[in-house]
Amino acid sequence: MSHPSLASQHLSVNAVTIAVNAPQAPSSTRLLVCCQSFRLPVTEVVHVCVGRGGVSDLDPQPPGPENQFTVFYVKRSTGQQWSLETLVFTAQDRDLSHQWVQLLQQRTQQYGGRRPKNLLVFINPFGGRGQAVRIYSKVSPLFQLAGIRTRVIETTRANHARDHILQEDLQGVDGLVCVGGDGMFSELMHGLIGRTQREAGVSEDDEETELQPSSIRIGIIPAGSTDCICFATVGINDPMTSALHIIIGDSQPLDVCAVHHQNRLAKYSVSLTGYGFYGDVLRESDQHRWMGPFRYNYAGLKTVLSNRCYAGTVEFQAAEHVESNPRDQSRCRTGCLVCSESSGRLKEDCEEAEAKANQTHPRQNPNSDWQRAEGSFIAVNLTAISSACPKSPDGLSPTAHLADGTADLILVKKCSMFQFLRHLSRHTNQKDQFDLPFVDVYRVKTLRFMPRRQESDVEGGVGSKKSFFARLCGTSCTQSCWNCDGEVLPYEDISVRVHCQLVNLFARGIEGVRRASLFKY
Numbered sequence: 360m361s362h363p364s365l366a367s368q369h370l371s372v373n374a375v376t377i378a379v380n381a382p383q384a385p386s387s388t389r390l391l392v393c394c395q396s397f398r399l400p401v402t403e404v405v406h407v408c409v410g411r412g413g414v415s416d417l418d419p420q421p422p423g424p425e426n427q428f429t430v431f432y433v434k435r436s437t438g439q440q441w442s443l444e445t446l447v448f449t450a451q452d453r454d455l456s457h458q459w460v461q462l463l464q465q466r467t468q469q470y471g472g473r474r475p476k477n478l479l480v481f482i483n484p485f486g487g488r489g490q491a492v493r494i495y496s497k498v499s500p501l502f503q504l505a506g507i508r509t510r511v512i513e514t515t516r517a518n519h520a521r522d523h524i525l526q527e528d529l530q531g532v533d534g535l536v537c538v539g540g541d542g543m544f545s546e547l548m549h550g551l552i553g554r555t556q557r558e559a560g561v562s563e564d565d566e567e568t569e570l571q572p573s574s575i576r577i578g579i580i581p582a583g584s585t586d587c588i589c590f591a592t593v594g595i596n597d598p599m600t601s602a603l604h605i606i607i608g609d610s611q612p613l614d615v616c617a618v619h620h621q622n623r624l625a626k627y628s629v630s631l632t633g634y635g636f637y638g639d640v641l642r643e644s645d646q647h648r649w650m651g652p653f654r655y656n657y658a659g660l661k662t663v664l665s666n667r668c669y670a671g672t673v674e675f676q677a678a679e680h681v682e683s684n685p686r687d688q689s690r691c692r693t694g695c696l697v698c699s700e701s702s703g704r705l706k707e708d709c710e711e712a713e714a715k716a717n718q719t720h721p722r723q724n725p726n727s728d729w730q731r732a733e734g735s736f737i738a739v740n741l742t743a744i745s746s747a748c749p750k751s752p753d754g755l756s757p758t759a760h761l762a763d764g765t766a767d768l769i770l771v772k773k774c775s776m777f778q779f780l781r782h783l784s785r786h787t788n789q790k791d792q793f794d795l796p797f798v799d800v801y802r803v804k805t806l807r808f809m810p811r812r813q814e815s816d817v818e819g820g821v822g823s824k825k826s827f828f829a830r831l832c833g834t835s836c837t838q839s840c841w842n843c844d845g846e847v848l849p850y851e852d853i854s855v856r857v858h859c860q861l862v863n864l865f866a867r868g869i870e871g872v873r874r875a876s877l878f879k880y
């Protein structure tokens with residue numbers, strides 16, 4: 360069928376007549392419809408249909424005359440929030456309207472990026488405030504509208520989603536979605552990384568090995584307590600916004616920390632691997648799960664008051680070849696150059712690793728460039744991303760990058776409770792939380808931690824004096840534990856390596872310069 364003459368069709372938008380000049384052959388994928396005053400990127404068109412369309416049965420509309428057609432597209436609201444908006448066009452006749460719809464559907468497919476067709480969705484009915492099922496019911500019509508097939512599994516136990524991904528046939532699945540919190544994301548990530556390594560014949564226990572990235576992307580519909588990974592990669596915890604990022608097939612690579620203990624993989628982590636303060640908060644909060652998300656505030660306060668510190672040795676390798684540093688005040692934003700450069704380097708590294716694997720001699724002295732910090736720490740935190748969340752909109756490390764192959768190591772040395780509170784409170788405002796004499800921060804590739812057993816570790820031993828508040832709170836712990844993306848690790852000595860861009864999310868990072876979806880041309 361021949362296309363309508365695109366140069367000067369007269370359509371009316373919401374009853375206002377405008378002249379439409381559609382592109383002959385779009386030189387950029389962004390251009391869909393140019394008209395007197397509006398431009399709409401084809402990458403952000405969700406659906407086009409004849410007549411007046413509504414978002415499935417949630418918003419039923421009378422079909423409308425066939426000389427009309429509806430374009431559903433992403434609209435930017437305040438901040439990073441997206442919503443679904445419609446534009447109804449009126450063509451001169453029915454045929455022209457059909458031709459427009461066909462053309463626009465074609466263009467959306469052709470230039471619409473890597474959109475998923477088949478999603479496997481896991482809902483944790485108990486995550487966060489227990490609202491995940493309801494939250495999903497609000498966004499599922501969007502997937503239907505966009506013609507995406509979904510298979511939905513409500514989990515019945517912890518690790519249900521992880522085990523399903525590890526064991527079941529994923530033929531045809533091009534996206535995994537979790538409706539829950541960071542713990543659910545972690546399950547999907549573990550299942551996916553584990554499965555990918557098994558299929559590639561790579562041992563996850565070998566710290567030296569290059570892990571294989573997976574081609575399947577993960578989407579997060581936030582319904583948890585902290586939802587840190589969603590917030591830090593999308594810029595907002597909003598189910599509708601996340602669903603739209605999934606539908607239009609956004610892609611955001613993400614660094615992953617592999618945590619090992621005694622030559623075995625312990626856990627992967629993206630957000631926080633933290634010993635001391637955050638380990639203690641988590642351990643304490645787990646005893647009060649009935650409080651819901653408030654358990655973190657309660658446990659946080661209790662842990663601050665106890666003002667514990669832990670002796671140990673931290674060893675790390677600083678990131679090489681990176682222009683960025685944790686104090687540079689920059690921000691990782693959509694299309695980040697630091698992360699793009701890492702993609703290039705990642706390719707070179709893979710080629711180098713392959714070449715090395717083909718040689719017979721082992722890696723050259725991998726221990727040469729380790730730095731060491733020994734002492735008493737209130738917190739040892741490592742984060743591969745900013746770990747921004749609603750409690751701390753800039754996060755644990757505001758300048759950390761999503762996909763640069765590095766993580767930020769934050770060492771909070773022994774200090775008074777009030778000094779530590781000062782550091783913590785700066786996570787909630789614009790002040791620099793690292794600009795304090797008892798805080799050090801490094802951008803690193805690897806980390807090792809060894810706790811130091813002391814006499815004071817023995818209850819009642821020399822030096823076991825606890826703070827007044829510690830005694831008041833009844834805390835008697837002399838060892839801490841690791842908080843690994845919200846899960847307690849049962850050991851203290853660990854080693855960590857950052858794997859550059861190991862997983863991919865349906866996201867695009869945080870958009871820097873905000874654009875309106877439709878803007879004056």
Ligand SMILES: Nc1ncnc2c1ncn2[C@@H]1O[C@H](COP(=O)(O)OP(=O)(O)OP(=O)(O)O)[C@@H](O)[C@H]1O
Pocket residue numbers: 482483484485486487488514515516517518519538539540541542543544546582583584585586844845
């Ligand atoms: N059906 C289930 N029953 C019990 N636990 C489950 C179930 N499904 C998933 N889980 C576990 O619940 C944990 C918490 O889930 P989720 O992350 O969704 O919510 P959350 O309360 O926000 O937690 P987080 O603080 O990690 O964000 C996960 O680690 C997951 O393994």
Ligand SMILES: CCCCCCCCCCCCC/C=C/[C@@H](O)[C@H](CO)NC(=O)CCCCC
Pocket residue numbers: 541542585586587630631637640641655659746748750751754755780783784786787842843844845846
């Ligand atoms: C005086 C006011 C002080 C206020 C201080 C607020 C400081 C917040 C810093 C932000 C830290 C985010 C760390 C992210 C951790 C997540 O990977 C993890 C999994 O969901 N959550 C927790 O461990 C749950 C533990 C989260 C504790 C906040």
Ligand SMILES: [Ca+2]
Pocket residue numbers: 614743744759760761762763764765766
């Ligand atoms: Ca990083």
